[in-house]
Amino acid sequence: MSAVLTRFTLLCLLILPTTMLAATPQPPNINARGWLLLDINSDFEMASHNADERLDPASLTKIMTAYVVFRELTAGHIHLDDEVLVSKKAWKTPGSRMFIEVNKKVKLEDLIKGMIIQSGNDASVALAEHIAGSEEAFAQLMNEHAQRLGMLGSHFVNATGLPDKDHYVTARDIAKVTAALIHEFPEYYRWYSQKEFTYNGIKQQNRNLLLTRDKTVDGVKTGHTDAAGYCLVSSAKRDEMRLLSVVMGTKSTTARADESQKLLNFGFRFHETHSLYDAGQTITPLRIWKGEQETLPVGLEKALYISVPRGRFGDLKADLNLNRTLIAPIAKGTRIGVVSITLDGKLLKEAPVIALQAVEEGSLWHNLIDSAIMWWRHD
Numbered sequence: 001m002s003a004v005l006t007r008f009t010l011l012c013l014l015i016l017p018t019t020m021l022a023a024t025p026q027p028p029n030i031n032a033r034g035w036l037l038l039d040i041n042s043d044f045e046m047a048s049h050n051a052d053e054r055l056d057p058a059s060l061t062k063i064m065t066a067y068v069v070f071r072e073l074t075a076g077h078i079h080l081d082d083e084v085l086v087s088k089k090a091w092k093t094p095g096s097r098m099f100i101e102v103n104k105k106v107k108l109e110d111l112i113k114g115m116i117i118q119s120g121n122d123a124s125v126a127l128a129e130h131i132a133g134s135e136e137a138f139a140q141l142m143n144e145h146a147q148r149l150g151m152l153g154s155h156f157v158n159a160t161g162l163p164d165k166d167h168y169v170t171a172r173d174i175a176k177v178t179a180a181l182i183h184e185f186p187e188y189y190r191w192y193s194q195k196e197f198t199y200n201g202i203k204q205q206n207r208n209l210l211l212t213r214d215k216t217v218d219g220v221k222t223g224h225t226d227a228a229g230y231c232l233v234s235s236a237k238r239d240e241m242r243l244l245s246v247v248m249g250t251k252s253t254t255a256r257a258d259e260s261q262k263l264l265n266f267g268f269r270f271h272e273t274h275s276l277y278d279a280g281q282t283i284t285p286l287r288i289w290k291g292e293q294e295t296l297p298v299g300l301e302k303a304l305y306i307s308v309p310r311g312r313f314g315d316l317k318a319d320l321n322l323n324r325t326l327i328a329p330i331a332k333g334t335r336i337g338v339v340s341i342t343l344d345g346k347l348l349k350e351a352p353v354i355a356l357q358a359v360e361e362g363s364l365w366h367n368l369i370d371s372a373i374m375w376w377r378h379d
Contacts, residue, residue: 024270024309028262033229033249034171038246039273040179040235042349044307046267052153054168055248058223059096059119060231061161061169064177065127066089066140067115071145072186082108082130089135090125095162095225097122098199110199112188117197118204119222120158135159147379149176154172162226171246178220178233178244192219192235209257214264222242222256232234235265242275247346273307276341282356283320283339285358291328291359298336299356306349307343317342320353332358 099116128138
């Protein structure tokens with residue numbers, strides 16, 4: 001049997017108004033060594049420059065450190081109320097700190113906040129040692145997760161971001177781990193919007209200036225060393241659209257905030273993102289042959305988001321391409337084809353389509369009837 005192509009109209013086009021807009025302009029000039037703007041729901045890259053160049057990440061490293069910590073929390077290997085003994089190495093770690101004291105015990109949740117909000121290098125090392133026994137072993141975990149996430153241009157040797165010739169990331173890789181952190185750990189991501197944290201009687205402000213400038217910004221992380229310059233990963237949510245900007249290697253704290261704001265404003269002004277289908281939502285019922293029922297609901301395993309130039313949503317087209325004629329039995333979750341989303345004939349995204357329920361083989365009588373119909377149609 002040849003493949004079957006079924007066309008259908010996106011239901012959301014019937015209820016969302018469209019307003020035609022001029023072509024999307026070029027992104028603003030960004031004064032940074034490397035940068036990237038991404039919609040993390042649709043995984044659509046709106047603009048970038050030197051996004052695959054290996055750069056010194058400074059404290060952007062702590063995004064990966066936090067990701068590993070959150071994975072360990074979720075796995076139940078550590079707990080927020082753990083009492084972590086501070087080593088001499090953690091206490092002596094140079095750079096920004098939360099001012100923990102050697103041989104004192106600190107609640108793990110406080111260490112996480114000290115790392116995220118105060119950018120504490122001491123807190124980062126204490127967390128690393130608590131989880132893996134040593135910072136070196138923890139760095140191995142960081143690299144394992146980096147490989148799993150597809151961060152092929154990055155390598156970590158510490159949990160802090162202190163300079164080392166073998167410690168580097170790319171803007172695209174930092175965007176990958178940040179998007180994963182936001183998606184996987186919303187219950188912990190909320191700490192990135194906290195503007196200050198007090199530990200041991202010392203109050204420190206979050207260094208992310210955009211948290212006070214733009215109420216839609218709720219994270220993520222600053223970084224600075226002489227080698228890295230001033231860096232900032234920012235995320236903002238307006239309506240149902242969440243953008244992520246990565247700016248690395250600017251000249252000052254003000255510059256990294258200004259350049260990040262430029263990118264976010266550009267993305268929100270000239271693009272729109274919509275959820276086309278939820279995970280498990282029926283796209284359309286399809287004819288299934290020789291089964292105990294005549295139709296099979298099909299849909300997507302994961303939600304499908306799409307980003308387009310503002311005003312062009314109504315011009316999207318969706319094609320459902322089946323890779324075979326549907327004959328029972330079919331198990332739930334079986335991949336049966338792909339849905340393709342195009343704009344002006346250009347493919348924007350494809351997603352696998354699966355059977356949303358199982359269909360068992362029908363009776364002998366149904367099999368005979370369907371076999372006859374299929375033979376007649378094929379003939």
